[in-house]
Amino acid sequence: MPPLNIPELVDRARDGQPRAVAKLISLVEHAHPRLREVAAALTPHTGHARVIGLTGPPGVGKSTSTSMLLSALRKQGQRVGVLAIDPSSPFSGGALLGDRIRMAEHATDPGVFIRSMATRGHLGGLAWATPQAVRVLDAAGFDVVLIETVGVGQSEVDVVKLADTTVVLLAPGLGDGIQAAKAGVLEIADVFVVNKADRDGADTVVRDLKQMISYGRREIRGPSWRQPIVRTTAARGEGVEDFVRALDEHHEWLAAHGELARRRAHRAASEVEAIALRRLRAELEDLHGGGHLSGLAERVVSRELDPYAAADALLDALRPGQ
Amino acid sequence: MPPLNIPELVDRARDGQPRAVAKLISLVEHAHPRLREVAAALTPHTGHARVIGLTGPPGVGKSTSTSMLLSALRKQGQRVGVLAIDPSSPFSGGALLGDRIRMAEHATDPGVFIRSMATRGHLGGLAWATPQAVRVLDAAGFDVVLIETVGVGQSEVDVVKLADTTVVLLAPGLGDGIQAAKAGVLEIADVFVVNKADRDGADTVVRDLKQMISYGRREIRGPSWRQPIVRTTAARGEGVEDFVRALDEHHEWLAAHGELARRRAHRAASEVEAIALRRLRAELEDLHGGGHLSGLAERVVSRELDPYAAADALLDALRPGQ
Numbered sequence: 001m002p003p004l005n006i007p008e009l010v011d012r013a014r015d016g017q018p019r020a021v022a023k024l025i026s027l028v029e030h031a032h033p034r035l036r037e038v039a040a041a042l043t044p045h046t047g048h049a050r051v052i053g054l055t056g057p058p059g060v061g062k063s064t065s066t067s068m069l070l071s072a073l074r075k076q077g078q079r080v081g082v083l084a085i086d087p088s089s090p091f092s093g094g095a096l097l098g099d100r101i102r103m104a105e106h107a108t109d110p111g112v113f114i115r116s117m118a119t120r121g122h123l124g125g126l127a128w129a130t131p132q133a134v135r136v137l138d139a140a141g142f143d144v145v146l147i148e149t150v151g152v153g154q155s156e157v158d159v160v161k162l163a164d165t166t167v168v169l170l171a172p173g174l175g176d177g178i179q180a181a182k183a184g185v186l187e188i189a190d191v192f193v194v195n196k197a198d199r200d201g202a203d204t205v206v207r208d209l210k211q212m213i214s215y216g217r218r219e220i221r222g223p224s225w226r227q228p229i230v231r232t233t234a235a236r237g238e239g240v241e242d243f244v245r246a247l248d249e250h251h252e253w254l255a256a257h258g259e260l261a262r263r264r265a266h267r268a269a270s271e272v273e274a275i276a277l278r279r280l281r282a283e284l285e286d287l288h289g290g291g292h293l294s295g296l297a298e299r300v301v302s303r304e305l306d307p308y309a310a311a312d313a314l315l316d317a318l319r320p321g322q
Numbered sequence: 323m324p325p326l327n328i329p330e331l332v333d334r335a336r337d338g339q340p341r342a343v344a345k346l347i348s349l350v351e352h353a354h355p356r357l358r359e360v361a362a363a364l365t366p367h368t369g370h371a372r373v374i375g376l377t378g379p380p381g382v383g384k385s386t387s388t389s390m391l392l393s394a395l396r397k398q399g400q401r402v403g404v405l406a407i408d409p410s411s412p413f414s415g416g417a418l419l420g421d422r423i424r425m426a427e428h429a430t431d432p433g434v435f436i437r438s439m440a441t442r443g444h445l446g447g448l449a450w451a452t453p454q455a456v457r458v459l460d461a462a463g464f465d466v467v468l469i470e471t472v473g474v475g476q477s478e479v480d481v482v483k484l485a486d487t488t489v490v491l492l493a494p495g496l497g498d499g500i501q502a503a504k505a506g507v508l509e510i511a512d513v514f515v516v517n518k519a520d521r522d523g524a525d526t527v528v529r530d531l532k533q534m535i536s537y538g539r540r541e542i543r544g545p546s547w548r549q550p551i552v553r554t555t556a557a558r559g560e561g562v563e564d565f566v567r568a569l570d571e572h573h574e575w576l577a578a579h580g581e582l583a584r585r586r587a588h589r590a591a592s593e594v595e596a597i598a599l600r601r602l603r604a605e606l607e608d609l610h611g612g613g614h615l616s617g618l619a620e621r622v623v624s625r626e627l628d629p630y631a632a633a634d635a636l637l638d639a640l641r642p643g644q
Contacts, residue, residue, distance in 0.1 A: 036630035043628040132629070261623065268629065269619035273606055275633035276640075280602050284595055297591035301583065306365040307454070307590065308358035311597035318598075319641055 004034060010041040013140040021081075021113055021140050028132045029117065031278075039132070045139035049081075050251060051267075053147045053163030055188070060171045061195040064234040065243075066148050070106055072240045078144050081137035082114040085126060085149035085159060113142065128278055130159045131271035161188055162267045164260060165250045169193045170209070172201030186212055189227055191246045197231035197239060206231065225253055280318070287317050326356060332363040335462040343403075343435055343462050350454045351439065353600075361454070367461035371403075372573060373589075375469045375485030377510070382493040383517040386556040387565075388470050392428055394562045400466050403459035404436040407448060407471035407481060435464065450600055452481045453593035483510055484589045486582060487572045491515045492531070494523030508534055511549055513568045519553035519561065528553065547575055602640070609639050 012020035027038055054069075056062050066082065073080050106112040117129060130147065137145045149160055160166055168189035173196070194205050209229050228246045232239030254260040287293055296310040305313075334342035349360055376391075378384050388404065395402050428434040439451060452469065459467045471482055482488055490511035495518070516527050531551050550568045554561030576582040609615055618632040627635075 036628070039628040039630045043622070043625050047623070047625060135629075264623045265616065265619045268622040268632075269615050271629045272618055272622060272632040272636060273615060275629055276606060276636045277599070277603060279633065279637065281599060284598060293591050293595060294587065296594055297587045300365070300590040300594060301369070301586045303365050303369060306358070306361040307457075307593045307597055308361045310590075310594040311601065314594060314598045315601065 004032075006034060006037045006041055010038070010045075010139065013136070014045060016079075016110065016141065018110070018113055021136060022115065024136045024140075025115055025133050028129050028136065031128075035132075039135070042135050042139040045141075046135055047138065047264075049134070049138040049142050049145045050165070051134055051138075051145045051147065051163045052247060053149075053160035053166040054169065055149050055157060055160045055166070056169030056171075056193075056195075057174055059174055060169045061234050062148060062169055065169055065193060065195055065232060066146060067106065068232070068234045068237055068240050069146070069243060070112060071237075072244050073144055074106075074109065074111055076244075077111075079111045079142045080113075080144045080146060081140070081142040082112070082146045082148060083130065083133055083137070084114065084116045085130065085147065113137065113140075126159045127270065128274040131162060131267055131274070134162075134267075135271075157188060162270055164254060164263055165190045165247060167191045167193055167247070169195050170205055171196040172199045172205050186227075190225065190250050191243075192227055192229045193232055193239075193243060194229060195232050195234050198233045198236075202231065224257070225250070283318055284314065287314060292317050326354075328356060328359045328363055332360070332367075332461065335458065336367060338401075338432065338463065340432070340435055343458060344437065346458045346462075347437055347455050350451050350458065353450075357454075361457070364457050364461040367463075368457055369460070369586075371456070371460040371464050371467045372487070373456055373460075373467045373469065373485045374569060375471075375482035375488040376491065377471050377479060377482045377488070378491030378493075378515075378517075379496055381496055382491045383556050384470060384491055387491055387515060387517055387554065388468060389428065390554070390556045390559055390562050391468070391565060392434060393559075394566050395466055396428075396431065396433055398566075399433075401433045401464045402435075402466045402468060403462070403464035404434070404468045404470060405452065405455055405459070406436065406438045407452065407469065435459065435462075448481045449592065450596040453484060453589055453596070456484075456589075457593075479510060484592055486576060486585055487512045487569060489513045489515055489569075491517055492527055493518040494521045494527050508549075512547070512572050513565075514549055514551045515554055515561075515565060516551060517554050517556050520555045520558075524553065546579070547572070605640055606636065609636060614639050 009020050009023060013024055024038060024042075027035060032038070054062060054066055070080055070082070106114060115133070117126070117133060134145050134147070147160055147163055149157075166188050168185045168191075170185075170192065171194065192209055194202055194209070196202065206229055213227055213229075228249070230239060230242045230246050232243055234240075251260075254263065284293065293314060296305065296313055299305040300307050300310050331342050331345060335346055346360060346364075349357060354360070376384060376388055392402055392404070428436060437455070439448070439455060456467050456469070469482055469485055471479075488510050490507045490513075492507070492514065493516065514531055516524055516531070518524065528551055535549055535551075550571070552561060552564045552568050554565055556562075573582075576585065606615065615636060618627065618635055621627040622629050622632050
């Protein structure tokens with residue numbers, strides 16, 4: 001393999017070469033040692049992309065909705081990058097694979113870049129890798145970055161909340177779980193989409209949402225923004241104009257109220273913190289490799305130390321002289 | 323409220339008072355500032371409990387299986403604590419609530435303690451709270467601690483792997499996702515349970531598992547242990563003797579091969595590391611509260627700093643003089 005030429009790679013990504021974009025995201029995913037050079041080369045070119053997060057329970061038609069939105073944005077001439085977050089469970093592989101295949105119609109469009117983020121085995125991996133992957137797509141000149149995830153785990157939901165605009169998809173007929181949990185989704189949604197709007201029960205979902213919104217929890221996502229509820233039937237492409245309009249209106253609202261800058265600062269803070277934590281974690285694990293943590297753990301098992309005293313000793317080793 | 327008397331609370335928990343046990347776990351969940359005193363008081367009384375993790379995809383009958391296992395262990399006179407890990411997604415509340423209700427038959431048994439672990443909003447929360455909650459139940463004299471989770475997110479699966487014995491439940495008819503992902507579950511299972519064994523397709527699940535096990539990946543979980551496959555129909559209590567026997571055999575194998583000590587040291591190391599990381603994280607957030615992180619983040623947004631340079635500055639603030 002030739003040595004990695006990072007400035008050239010960034011230039012090629014900015015020229016729109018998908019292989020260069022893919023390579024840069026791979027460097028992020030594998031925590032390449034030269035990642036700080038990558039970040040330094042990308043940063044001057046960032047700040048343009050709109051970042052939109054989409055989440056919702058399994059079965060809601062998330063992939064079909066993402067695909068519909070993609071087509072609409074492409075018709076406007078926008079270049080779109082998609083980060084599809086796979087919850088890295090040993091039990092979820094197949095279903096998501098199916099989702100990916102349904103997005104295949106966009107695979108040959110040079111204005112679209114779709115990437116699954118696999119995070120298995122990286123603790124704190126999503127919080128660490130996703131903002132950096134967004135940075136790659138932003139620097140590569142994508143106008144919109146969609147972060148799509150099945151909202152099954154806290155870390156997945158946390159990542160979607162890092163978007164400029166967070167879309168929560170719901171649908172009728174997904175069982176009591178959704179109904180009971182709707183209060184929780186109010187906190188994270190800027191825009192609600194009720195998909196499968198042609199089915200029985202869609203009106204009930206919309207009415208319940210309206211009621212909860214009017215019960216005054218809307219202030220959670222900022223002053224004066226009232227979460228719109230868009231009806232779609234993504235499988236037939238219905239409702240996409242309303243969906244795009246709701247996204248545009250939220251973007252304008254963000255910009256007009258200083259919220260866009262605030263959210264982007266929040267995303268950057270999360271990214272910086274994750275990078276710092278990962279470095280601290282690596283240092284702790286070096287101590288582990290050196291046997292320090294294992295030795296302390298054995299003393300905890302033998303009840304000679306309690307885990308807090310062991311953590312004190314570990315931190316002392318990390319920060320000698322403090 | 324009277325001041326917290328930790329030694330008294332620990333004594334009452336060891337006397338078998340469920341309210342004291344519940345209070346101690348609440349202290350863990352809320353990261354009470356006096357948690358290090360709690361850990362110091364508990365540690366001398368730990369090391370007795372067998373820790374068994376149960377995981378599997380939604381719909382496999384996990385709660386019914388846990389309930390069946392609970393009944394069998396109670397008949398042997400064992401005291402059993404259950405930690406039910408709720409993946410903290412806004413979309414999963416209802417289904418798990420239903421599961422909890424199905425376990426209600428054990429709610430009035432003084433030899434059983436059931437607790438849902440809610441971790442919403444705590445980053446790294448599961449890895450941090452679960453081993454400490456196990457420590458509470460162990461010190462309180464429970465003979466067996468069951469950690470039960472829907473295997474939907476990486477962090478949930480990581481926690482179950484901290485058990486002495488990890489049980490993976492599968493069932494026929496759960497769709498292609500399970501079949502495609504079975505290779506992944508081989509790595510974490512010590513014992514397989516194929517539930518709903520009376521249904522069509524159970525033989526196929528068993529045969530596929532056997533084939534994968536014989537293809538030689540069993541060394542992943544330690545030398546010479548061949549993962550057994552137990553068939554159950556938990557809704558009718560069928561197969562529970564085989565299930566208990568498989569757990570006992572694995573426990574004997576662990577003890578005979580030095581694996582029990584190794585796994586417990588691994589669990590303690592994970593606990594110590596999580597405590598240390600949480601402390602470092604809290605220090606980073608104090609810097610945030612002081613405006614340091616937010617200031618750096620704004621400079622990242624304005625492209626004046628890249629996120630790695632900002633992380634350097636943050637760590638310098640955390641460790642002055644290094």
